[in-house]
Amino acid sequence: MTQIKHGFHGQWSIILPFxxxxxxxxxxxxNDLYFHSLGYFPSAKYHYISRPSGSPENILIYCTKGSGWFEFNGKVHGVKENQYIILPACIAHRYGANNSDPWTIFWIHFKGYKSDLFKNEFGKIISIDPENNSRIDERLKLFEEIYNVLSVSHDNNALQYANFGLSYFLGSLLYVKTHRSSKSEDKYGTSLIHLATHYMNENIGNKLKLPDIANYFGYSTSYFYRLFYKNMGIPPMEYFNQLKIQRSCYHLLSSTMKVNQISMRVGFEDPYYYSRLFKKTMGISPARYRVLNKLSDKFTGE
Known part of the structure; x- marks a missing residue:
């Protein structure tokens, strides 16, 4: 039977260096609540994870489409659309997608002393049924924003911002009624920048230039540059390159591809340029990054 940990079409994920x-x-x-890793797996057919000793982190799995299952404390439970589970650290578990209706999931590995807030939810199936005042779209946009922030930088400001977002994201699940009752007029409509960052993520392996991206959205190069920089605080092509570096980190840890192969995979024809850019962004070379983060192979996928 086919079993896959990761590698689904359209997936994205971030694994923070140890x-x-x-x-x-x-x-x-x-250190109240902080990430180890997070990601998004769409239509994850044959997804399967087994951890006989559990995970060092708590794991949130939030199903937004399809269905799956998990085994915890010797019992198997089904998980369907608009449900989530939180598996506690260091306890054996298994989970996977249903082959006939594979789940789409957002997942987070997290730690911190505030994890105890969720102990009453551990191993349970929690439903978030859509209602007129549901804020599901806002929650998922927040998740993507957290991902985008960590894709660009791992400095203290980015990490602290992302961790504040993590607390809010988890709080919106734990206190869903309060979260819904506080809804005001939606000011988070889909913006050009949101679409542009999504477009970049979908084209990591392509050799896009700034005029290509601007033309795709029907704007002049100069106007698109100014608008992107104003909203993101970083030039669009620098942001795009940092997305490529972050994706290459995933390939370094999850595959046996050589560095020059990964360079091509993320759209850099010159592996020496890729290595220089990687070191400038991450502080170490791609080969060194792979060695350091595989010294402790605690993370098995998601």
């Missing part, structure tokens, strides 16, 4: 996770654990501004 030394950054350790720094967050020691930082009083972030």
């Amino acid at each position: 030394f950054i996770v350790e720094e967050m654990d020691k930082n009083s501004m972030m």
